[in-house]
Amino acid sequence: MHNCNNYYGFIKYKILFILFTAIFFITNNLVLASNINNESKSKEINSAIPLDFTSIVEKVDSSVVNIRTITKTNKETNLLYNDPYEMFRWFFGPNFPNNIPIPDNQYIQPQQEEKSIPKGLGSGFFISNDGYILTNNHVIVDANEILVTLYDGREFKATVVGSDDRTDIALIKINIKKSNPLKIGNSNILKKGQWVLAIGSPFGLDFTVTAGIVSAIGRDTGDYLSFIQTDVAVNPGNSGGPLLNLNGEVVGINSQIISRNGGFMGISLSIPIDEAMRVADQIRKTGKVVRGKIGVQVSEISKEVAEAIELPRFGGALVSFVERGSPADQVGIQPGDVILTFNNLEIKKLSDLPRLVGQTNPGVSANIDIWRRGKLISFIVKVGEIKSDTVSKKEIHKKTINSNKPSNIILGLELEELSYELKAKLKINGGVYIENVSGVSLKAGLHKGDIITVINNTYITSVDHFNSVLEKINNIKKPIGLLVYRGDNAQWIIINPYK
Template structure:
């Protein structure tokens, strides 16, 4: 009996061991299958990552290095920061969008002796060939101020370039070198590019020819305060990449690398490229006439903030607020006034102030265009004949101090403008601020400001202004159309 039990126990033990061995093999097989599947997934993922080698081999020969020189007699006494259009050097945002290329000029103590016509290095940049007969695109700031420009190809051939035309406002320049059957880059369509897509930059950072970097498009139509919207990427670009191409995976150029965000002068993860559609519009004009012709209507504009939109009865803070109208200009002749808010130009929506100069600039001078504005609570339409863009001078203002009347509720002292002020400022109505205190001072109003309108009512005298303000109820917001210098804007005050 004992023997039987022992046999049964032994049999049970063997059976249990077999079960364990079987399942150990089963789990090992599952683990091996999982590892194999994971390895296949990893290999597939690796295969899905872009390989830029064919693209670079195909496009690389059309990307060129650009170096510029100056005559020794023309070298500045101090190395200057490149100018950023639309920003004063003292502006805190001046350093925000520094250009790639820093002019490499010798300092006074390093200046070589010799012939004043001797060439000295000025700077380096990049470019790319768009025509087999030698047309090259680059940035305006790459060649600005240069006496001589040299273009070097990847096969080490060097050409002296001629400037066909250069446009500072868009930062585009078109060069010509004497060559035939040169390698070219195909022009793409930047409107088809999407945020998140892979892009490649090729250029000469720090003078290192044909350097390739890659990344993704991180934003489109990025407004940096300049004339054109930009393509924003995380592609590593540095000084010397300026003027080089930004390419999609088909090897087509969709932009020109132009700017970086930097606090140090080097790459910090954000770069900006000019959309190629805009570049080619400029390049075509430069090729035909050597310059760019733009439309203008003669207005100074600003953005419409939420408080102003609410006070004026607008549904959204959109449009361009007309701050000033050039006397005798297209807008003046059409009937536009300071305080108007431009909602549409020739049927195109104006979402923000920076949209207007781009749309007007692309309009051929002489074109009759319709302008939809918001004025005193309703929409009005005007027809304007677009003029040609030109620089305008700002008139100075003469200051006088006649007797003022006091508005206690807002803390303003105002008076009717004198005859001299009317003539100097071109005023037909309004009152001049002589002193500002309390609420008015807290929103930034200062002596010399001219109040043109309160709400929807044009101001014709100091007496009328005081009556309107003193009749206001506590807590009632009031929008004042205020002119300072040649620009006007709305100021919202709540007593």
């Protein structure tokens, strides 16, 4: 009996040993399988993160170009005044630094000397195999000469096909047998968090590549366009260069940065390529950009106003002004109406309306839903055409200034007519734009870009009118008072060229 008990005890311990051994191996294998599975997932995630962009960059490098611009100006030379900023102007432009006073005892009547001054640096990229290049308007505006450098070092003079100030798009062309265009992507399918690359010439460092992610889509800055926001490093000189996805397709044009010091601070803005190509195609085909208009000015709606007028949803665009005789006026849209939809598309924020209307072809009949005194009212509006602010190559060549006019001889001013859009923006009926400034006007503090609306007590309507009034003042040798707009501020500047 004792032996039997020992036998059963042995069997029991053996069974327990086998069970514990089996549990150990099963548990160990489960942990191992779990670790392998996690490692596999980790590798899968890491493989999705592009640690090396070499293949993408090698594919697109030859499609990107460096752009240098040169402007010719009548530079004033003065034998008694040694300008210590001359060297700096070659790097920072002809207006560096602003508001430097010229000592009276060192100033004499200057001599005119035409000089070519480097104006700026930018980037661009080929969109066709016959030399068409897309860039920013602000890169090439006012340039007398545009030089394009390719990745292989070849340099070409470019001509302006056309440009559009509203979207900051310019189309230029070089004479080349074959160019390597970038593939055009779809900016509408971009998502936050996707990787993107930028190629350009920041601070003149040609063909620099930077990478980052899409931070936001449809970023509204108050401009005509909404932008793609990224954290890709973009600096002066990157303007006009491509924003690329991981397929090597261009999805945007690097255009702006938001910065407190002029350098990169983590917020870059790019023009969506869909809008850029729409503009470029129109410029290439017709030399101008056609946009729709309905003839209203709109403003933002506050939550308090939305609640007070019992809007069915927060959003829309509040009509503040209706142009007389415009499409909106003809169908009965009134100030105080809130436009909720245009052509069956919802107006979520103020900037949606001008963008949607602008993208609509003139002549199209569009549905508009408005909210008026607690009721939803629908209109059908025949879209009109907005006056184009596109500048074609032909118009640029016509843009010449007669240096024999009194404004130039007496005051040293080169003047241009004001655009309708600028008059509307400043809420003025007339005035002239200062294109260049020298002599007594420079000494008095006038700047290029200033707008003169009044000379002495006379409101100015055009350049010819300004010169006519100036001739009369010149006959009696009176001091000349100019009411000048600089940005949103107006000030009087007195000039006495007869001292």
